[in-house]
Amino acid sequence: MFTEALRELRHHPGRMAATLIAIAVSVGFLVGISMFVRTQGTALGKEQAVATSKADVVVYNADGEADPKDITQGIRDTPGVQTVDIVQSTSMVASHGQDSTMLDVHTTPAEPFRWSSVTSGNWPSGPRQIALSKAAAESLHVGVGDTISASGNDVTVVGITDDAKALQTAPAYTSEDILQFPNTWIVKAKAGTTPEQLVTNLEKSLPTVKGAPKFNTGKDYGSTIETAADHQKKTVTDLAKGFDVTKYLLMVFGAIALLVGAIIITTTFLILLAQRRRQIGLMRAVGASSGQVRKRVLGEAILLGAIGSALGVVLGILLTVAGSAYTGALAFGLEWPWVDIVIEFFIGVVVTVLAAFLPALRATRVAPLEALRPVPTVEQKRRVGLARIIICSLLAVAGIVTSVAAITGHGTRIMAWAVLSAMFLSLALLIATPLYVPWLIKAFGFLLRPLGPTARLSTSNATRNPTRTSLTAVALMLAIGLSVTLQVGISTTRTTVMDLIDEYYPIDITVTNEPSYDPNADKATVGTLDPAAVKKVQDLPNVKDSVILKGGFVQTEILDETRIMSADKDEISKVAPSIAKEMEPGVALMSSEGHRPSTLDFRSAKGTVTLKVKKVNGLSFEDVLVTEEDMRQIVPSAGNQAAWIHLEDRSNLASTLTVMMSTSSENVEIAGGALIGGIIEMILKALLIVMTALLGVAVLIALIGVANTLSLSVLERRRESALLRAMGMQRRGLRLMMLYESIQVGMIGVIVGMVAGFYFAWLGIRTVFRLASDAVPVHFSIDWPWTLGLVAICLAASCLASVLPGRRAAKAAPTEALADE
Template sequence: MLRNALAEVRFHPTRYVATLIAIAISIGFMVGVSVFIRSQSSALGQQQSLVTSKADVVVDVGSSEADPDSVTSAIKEVRGVAAAEPTAQTTQPLENGDHAVQANVYGLPGPQFRWAGLATGDWPTSSDQITLSTDAASKLGVDVGDQVTIGDTKLTVTGLSDDPGSLFAQTAYMTHDAVAADSSSTTWLVKIDSGADPSAVATAIRDSLKGMAGMPKPGTTSGTLQVTPAADYQREAVTALTGDFDVFKYMLFAFAGIALMVGMIIIFTTFLILLAQRRRQIGLLRAVGASGGQVRGQFFVESVIVGAVGSLLGVGLGVLIALAGCAYTGALDFGLVMPWSELAAEFGIGVLATVLAAFVPSLRATRVAPLEALRPAATVERRRTSIVLVVVSCVLLVAGGLLAWQSLRADSWSIAWAMGCAAVLGIAVLVSTPVYVPWVIRGLGLVLRPFGPTAKLSTANAIRNPVRTALTTGVLMLAVGIIVTLQVGASTTQSTVMKLIDENYPVDVTVSTQPQSFNPQTGKVTPAKSAELPGGVADEVEKLPNLKASTTLDGALVTSGATKQKVLVLAGSDIDQISPDVASQVRPGTVLVAGGTAKKGSKLVLTGDRGPVTLTVDRTKALDSSDAMLVSVSDLNKLSSSTVPAAVWGTMSDRTDMARTMAPIAEIMQSHPELAVGGGAFIAGILEQVLKVLLVVMTALFGVAVIIALIGVANTLGLSVLERGRESALLRAMGMQRNSLRLMLFFEAVQMAMAAVIVGVLCGSFFAWIGIRSIFKMAGTSTAVTFSVDWTTTIGLVLVCFLAASLASVLPGRRAALATPTEALAEE
């Protein structure tokens, strides 16, 4: 049987194309995740430890108060140390006109510690010079001799380094003193003498430093003194990031498992097709003495061969996917990491999945009686719906409904109840497909009825074998349901999170005066003399890049309550254009506070130069400090006779594009440290960007599952054409044209695809809603979940399924139409 199996695979490779595609895509997905995550984490670890890549020993003094020069001298005095110097690093936005990037700016290390070389130009030699990586220069649109700005400081680009590119942050170099002025150094790089032992030198340095004045003591909150060989330091950095990335790897593996499950169902249907194609051949084998075990053995060997070839193709596909992903993120510059143990396990999973999926068809193959070799293949296969199946489906639906009800009412473990509901209802929907899919297809047949007898015949053929049709529809339904769950879940999460952020950070950017400010240089608190913004600040805020709208609020310094604490009271007539929710809270007789001891609904007495005013306390998230309060314009006029512009509020056009806005805001803060700068644009932008990326990634990943499922539609049509060969020949003999036969199969494919889309969209939307609702409920937020659907993507998914189903009907339709009636009716 081994020889027969090898001959079948060798001489009939086209029979296994669908199986090879299904298993290759599924395994390729898993391999791509493994290689990409491992390569990305390694690249980030190496990039993080670039500063130490040319050192032999790394010294980290934690939050030390020791004098940096004394630390450097102490390290150099240790025997075996050839050179030592502190590192300096800061993160700054670099700008050139409308272009801006976030960059890690390093103090230029000495020649013996430099990890990058110059592509062109020179290293910086003064505080007004900077060297950029070639990637940073490209994104900023500058070259050697041009200028970039950090805040209000202009820097001349003196050279371009050959640092690898990065998707997250760029690289730049300034003189060590220029960077050290904005950052405190806690790490020293050490070069040892030739032949010295790094571990021994590290121990000697530790012994020399641990008794120095200002060094952190064990058990304190200021950290610990760490002296390690550079190789160990770098290995720990990579390992730490690898552990962090493993969370994402396992999450993506869950999606890969679903794609593999879809692939197994497709493999199952493909082997059913092979069984139908070789039905007479198997009967002849049994007739000449082959036992059932030998026939099963042949199918087993075929499944192992096909699984091995498909898995091998999947490994190659996955490596190519990871290669493209790493090239996009810049991780490829650090090399592709191949986790061979994981790849071997994934190869084995592919083979095992193929064997398991082919098990049931191989059992069916042994039931072919020898006399069936002399019979034509049956043209009709009808099965009555099992009463047991109906009962089991009803029980599962009721159980899922109870779990959903428990998830909606429970105050704790709502996520667990929601996951149980999704699992039970998902199984119920898939298990009961033979019960309801024929009825859904009949309903779709009513829509197609105006297209004539061909459409009616397609409906009858689609439900001719309800089990097989329901199985293939269920596969596509599963893929569509998962994608819709992710799309609706991400869209609902995005809408709800944005609503939550708007509630907690209703104003994107705020710049205001403070009743008192802390001076970090003197360590003293200085009371404000006036509530008025410094001249020109309001104009600077209004000119911020990416600002959609702004308004200036008037204010005055008054005293609050019996404590006579100075507070800033604000009021504005145009708050509604910044935040309608906050504007609706501002009412005469009410004071909005951010915190403090005043309770909502209590009375608070504010005293200005016009006397005291008693107001009712309400809470707001528009203010960042308990030293500021918001009242109506009329109440502000009752408090003060001399109001002045005291704050500017703004809303951004795109909160995900804050790089251009950060630099001028930092400049305002640097020029006026007495001002308070706040707002929720930064947090909102980060969350919104993460959610957008998540939506795109999930849609792309589960597009793979849809492709696999649509292969199943083609397989089902192919099997249907094979079983109905004599019937198609009779139709042709009776006068049906080839185009009509193709159209019939087209309608059949569309009905199966649309049935899957309808059920998948409904189930996916429900699962997304209950899942997201339970997550926010567990988080303890009072914000109502805003159900949201990305209609563009969802409608696009429906169109893709329609077009793909149309294409899936082409080859089976061509095969059925090209068959000659006399040949198809002849006995073999």
């Protein structure tokens, strides 16, 4: 069985090339996920435990009341201890000019515990000094001697280290104490003392230290004394397990890629067996049974699956190496989850065999008399079964009914209705492809009719075998539909959430003056906003617009000291348009929080001014915003009280956080919606990029299927192509015919997938937001650059898919039309 299958593969490698690619890409995707996620998790664990990498023993004090100096001395006095050091680490934002990054800052380790070395400059030895890893220095574009801002403090870079590229925060070092109450000590054993012996010695000595906690050796909680190897292993294992959750989520996309690949494999085997009907008929004529024919086809499938899966394993390893090198995880070594890799290898084989099972059953139906008949150029068109029409109609009706229930219903059940609707409509759409795909191709063909008879002939060719064309289009529909659903869903979520943030947090950053309390006088001293704070905020490179609000504090019936502010309405509209449009003479804008009176009396030196109160979002509880005309009547001599900032990009959090911390003081309050909006926007952008990249694999496999179908169709229609050449068609015409055919099949898959994706995304997002609140307005959003880019990519790929088949068809000599195959 396998010998004959191998002979077939060796004699006709071109027929199997695209199938091997589809299997290899699908399995490679799964293997890449398993290896890359495990490698990333392990590398992150090793990065977290890097401060203990040169130690023999690690002591962790979780809840003890002992003075850190007493514990240090207790460790130092323990027999077998050579030296001890305290581990201190924290994260902070660093910036230099327009560049910013997150640093994982450690106190400079003692000589025996240093895990890296300085390649330029020196280790920090004084205050306001810092040593950066090479990656951090490159990110900030600084060198030795430059000054950076770290958590609002200016520090001098005195050294560059050779630390590996970090996965999250870049390493940095300082000689100053970072933590007020350190809780981790690293210990080096004397020569002749093993780490295990040192652990035993410390278990006896440390409990005698005043206030020392109860140590739980070998436990995963509480205060512990353990070897550095055990500590690092525990850290790596915990993080790797956490990353396994990510692996399982990503495997969903791998399953989608496998499903698309299975459709391509089924299509390929159907075409291959159609081409070999005469060969199979001859086998039956000389005595081969149906079982023998079926075994031969399944043998080819097993061999194809094994070769393709093996190539996929190699591809997955290469992807892991490339991805780990990019993130820096490769410096910590590759992880080899052999169990997962073996399982994924066999998954590729099993999926290939299952995909070939239906074609294998069809192959056994070839009668021996087929050997005496000419090989048909295409399979005869079969009348579409009534059962398919009935099943698809019932599924469509069920999908429409459940959609209506999800749209008009209430409560938690609407999510179940939406899921059922998506399932019913998806099944109806996929099963019914032989019913509507030929008609859509004919409709699309009308657009190509003006291009001449070659275009019309391509439309006829594309519809001659509706089952094969439909299966090819289904793979592309599935990949494009899922991709568009997720893309539109994320884009709509981002637009809706950003609109909500703009509504409830209309100002990106507010820097407001706060009165300072004088305990001697037992009252607050009212001042103005620090000019230095205003300048720092305005100097942000990420600022699009800003406005300074002037005002002062006055008495009202609500509060003894109410801050009243104002600025030019046109200037405010650049920063907070939703607030500016509510500004009117005689109106006082106040926070929407809490109870507010309908009018408010302001008592000033000029008397009492009464204004109508209107609630808006974005203002502090005690602040009031009025027009400049009303301000002059209430506070004649106003000073700077607040700065409102509108950012260019709210997702640029690092630089924003740097400025916010550097301007922070007890007399300045910093607030606004930039932080919330920026975090959400960053998460949604990252999700869009990741999901697009993952589903791009499924799109790639589907496009491979288009190329495979065309290539095998050329082999099947070799006599037809030669006859066309004999009748006068030029080689250019044959290539053009293949191009038009590829474009029609590809674009039908893209169009149907996009329309379905748009609807499913709208239905899903609308249902999710209705579960949260009926009052949330959903703003359907399409990322048109991404969507049009996807169409352009598929169009270009369809054109490329026709190149090789077109060249092969053009090589057919006219005399072949008279030859008997």
